[in-house]
Amino acid sequence: MHRRDFLQLATVAGACAATPTDLPKYKVVSRFTPSPNPGMPGPFPGKAVRVHSEKSVDDANHRIDAPTVKEMLSRGMCSLTGAKKEQEAWAHFFDAKDVVGIKVNCSGAPKIFSAREVVGGIVDNLIAIGIPAGNIHLYERFPDQLTSVRYDRYLPAGVNIFAAEITRGSVASYDPNTYVETNFFGEEDTRSNMIRLVTERFTKIINVPNMKDHGAAGVTGCLKNIAYGSFSNVARSHNREKTNTLSFIGTLADVEPLRSRTVLQIMDGLRGVWHGGPFSENPDFRFYPKTIVFGTDPVAIDRLLLDVIENKRKAEGAISIWDRSMANIKPGVLDKRYGSFIREPGHIEFASKLGLGVYDINRIAVTGIEV
């Protein structure tokens, strides 16, 4: 069993908001060794392909146009990989022997979630390169959120749809030998374990987050979705106004085999949430970027997301995601002038210090495509 003590996190904190003494001490336990070329940041560090289509979401009823999404997927994947044909682009990452996990995001369901049209398009492409439907698994942690989306109606027969916690809080579907241990606030259960499917079954993972504000993390994009969505017992990182998302998100995303196997990031920004996230209770806080972002570098994509959410919040008169004033903390109040926690958008820069990707906006190459 390979164990690493993250005492070195103190040095990682350098440019981030927290002082070294604020950082929890993490013990990472995993029997997996990193791949020579881990999926994050993957073959395209500092690169993002942003595909926008005005017709992807109907302005009147907010329905998604499936043929447009299909084209967006095709153009985005070809641009990312330099492939001329769609199938060739997907074959850049996967072959017929792979068992693929698709990490969807359903925390805003039933209103905002990884769109069925996007997920369906991904699955169609995987099947087209020879991966059997039975070797494709959508996964999420909570069954109530996942089942409310009804992915089953949009996917070919045989594709697996898996929720880790049939009983909320149960760790039966998590790997007892792959975990991050830390004591944030005196909680008794100090371990967060990785989902067994990730450690025991998947050979590759596609991460499909949304574009959302997050009351604790600042934003929830690639890093938050893959990290908090692949481990148990993560809500313990928040208590009163304090949240440890600053260091916990990157620490979890960095654990093997999650880091090595997450080979593709497809951020579904067709619909988004600019306040009150990750949930979507108030329709006033939804917006429609009509964009899908492709890449392998979760940090670079999330760095772009910071600007998307912050600019939208500024336009709407909401407090900044960088605001740290206790005067603006009102837990449970869904008002754009307040937050429930002191947000930690610095988690993205923190993750970059762990080698998960490129944070410097001047070093991120963005290709824009209009469909």
Next chain:
Amino acid sequence: MTLLLAALLPALAPGPADAEAVTLPVPKVEYRINEATASRSPWIDSNGWRLLRAPANRYYYDVPPANVAIAAAEAFAYAAKAEIHTDVSGAAIFNRMLEFLHGVPEPGELPILANIGVIDDGSPQTGELLNLLSRRNLLYRIVPAPDPHLDLNIRLGSQEYPKSEAANPSQLAQKIRAELTDEKRLLRVYGSEVVIARLVGNAGRVRIHLLNYANRPVTGLHVRVLGAYANWQVAAYDKPGLKLEDFTTADGATEFTVPEMSTYAVIDLSRAR
């Protein structure tokens, strides 16, 4: 209907409780989901600390059917003399638990294993401290004087643990945990906030009692016990044939998963192959 639990093997006994018996609260979990994050952990009403504090007493539970099984298991796990009062449907549940308890292997004389010694002055403050130590699976023994073999000895009112700190027993329990350190803890439970463990044993073997205070099964409970053990045996109420999973020994500790348990499980570990 009244049921009598003998010291080890409980028995049915008609009639009301003995007047000398000490009445215990109903063992159960209270979920407080509408409260703030800091206190959203479920509150467990358990009596183990009372039973440890005064083992010679006779105890009396008055419980609805839903709490009969945990009451009987709790009394058995702490080797308490207890009467259980319930209705006819509760009696059927009691009988099922009784049948299970009959089948639990006789452990022989196994002393309490603990990290902490508590010098009990009999005060309500010390009682509440014992309660919180139990709830957090911080294993203790009640001792008449500091025991140098234990990692930590606590006497409320001492310089190290002034009575003023007892005003916030939760914070005091945290202080004790920090002083002990999690690494030294003889037993840890992961994956549930509603399971309380009791550990007894000697140099060659240990017995772990796991009590689930919730009225629904716990799945995937993971346990860590200090010490390298090669063999296991499990008896679980309502789960005949249950097998431990993910059994490993590393870094001087043994870990395993109890895939599913209802109210009560007894796990025996031994070193010899």
